Amino acid sequence: MLDVKKCAVLVAAVLIFCILSSCGKAEESASEDTLVIAATTYPVFCFAEAVTEGVEGVEVKQIVTDSVSCLHDYTLTVSNMRIIAEADVIALSGAGLEDFMDDALASSQADVIDCSQNITLLPGTEEGEEYDPHIWLDPDRAAQMVENLSTRMEEIDPEHADAYRKNGEETAEAYRGLGDTLRQTLQTLSCRDLITFHNGFSYFAQAFDLNILCSIEEEEGSEASAEDINNIIGLVRQYQLSAIFCEVNGSDATAQAIARETGTSVFQLATLMSVPEDWGLEGYEDLLTHDVEVVQLALGGAQDEQ
Numbered sequence: 126m127l128d129v130k131k132c133a134v135l136v137a138a139v140l141i142f143c144i145l146s147s148c149g150k151a152e153e154s155a156s157e158d159t160l161v162i163a164a165t166t167y168p169v170f171c172f173a174e175a176v177t178e179g180v181e182g183v184e185v186k187q188i189v190t191d192s193v194s195c196l197h198d199y200t201l202t203v204s205n206m207r208i209i210a211e212a213d214v215i216a217l218s219g220a221g222l223e224d225f226m227d228d229a230l231a232s233s234q235a236d237v238i239d240c241s242q243n244i245t246l247l248p249g250t251e252e253g254e255e256y257d258p259h260i261w262l263d264p265d266r267a268a269q270m271v272e273n274l275s276t277r278m279e280e281i282d283p284e285h286a287d288a289y290r291k292n293g294e295e296t297a298e299a300y301r302g303l304g305d306t307l308r309q310t311l312q313t314l315s316c317r318d319l320i321t322f323h324n325g326f327s328y329f330a331q332a333f334d335l336n337i338l339c340s341i342e343e344e345e346g347s348e349a350s351a352e353d354i355n356n357i358i359g360l361v362r363q364y365q366l367s368a369i370f371c372e373v374n375g376s377d378a379t380a381q382a383i384a385r386e387t388g389t390s391v392f393q394l395a396t397l398m399s400v401p402e403d404w405g406l407e408g409y410e411d412l413l414t415h416d417v418e419v420v421q422l423a424l425g426g427a428q429d430e431q
């Protein structure tokens with residue numbers, strides 16, 4: 126059966142062929158001797174920027190820049206495909222996050238870096254998902270992603286191997302240090318139980334010793350049923366949660382309904398896929414810190430109020 130998804134993939138393949146063969150070869154793109162690295166997500170873009178810092182002749186681009194909460198069921202746009210077609214290196218977050226671009230990758234000549242290589246993965250939480258792909262939300266795993274990226278860049282562009290190695294080591298160390306600092310921040314939380322919007326925070330919870338009770342949206346794009354909502358209301362009361370979480374670029378309608386019913390507050394976490402400009406935050410470290418501070422604000426104050 127030719128379902129909608131397969132159709133979209135087919136159209137994508139034809140488009141990318143078109144871009145590669147004739148219509149798209151953008152004249153204005155980087156000069157011939159620039160090494161273009163295309164990162165699929167914002168976190169991987171940050172990792173690639175850090176690893177290539179100070180290296181001349183390298184340009185890092187971000188493939189998906191739309192305001193999405195996550196990439197499940199994402200469909201590549203023409204401009205996404207143009208970036209893929211013109212890339213020398215494509216850096217993936219990995220662990221299944223980019224399954225939607227398998228066909229585009231198959232027709233690309235670029236070197237592909239899978240940043241999830243050799244990282245201990247948690248089992249998938251959504252149907253058809255072998256592993257949970259949200260690895261970047263754990264700073265220690267993010268450090269490993271950076272090391273994977275720098276190791277592969279050393280092979281791909283040996284002329285600048287020393288710079289990639291040094292940048293990779295320094296960045297990985299910084300991320301591990303950040304993890305330690307943020308764990309300190311959350312040490313005194315009075316409640317460690319989380320209800321999140323989508324199933325994206327298992328690694329985050331593991332990194333910071335938090336406990337995910339449930340997700341409001343169990344499957345991407347699915348509405349919580351009346352029964353689901355009742356169950357969540359039950360959990361909020363049972364655990365006396367002072368807050369539940371929605372997500373940047375995700376719907377907060379269900380969370381707000383639960384809040385009205387229980388008197389709990391709603392706070393907003395980011396998967397770091399894309400972040401509102403008015404936050405004035407930039408880079409992996411700032412954004413992860415922001416999430417931790419939100420958790421601290423949402424769950425840490427409960428004791429003082431009693």
Ligand SMILES: [Zn+2]
Nearest residue numbers: 195196197325
């Ligand atoms: Zn996700």
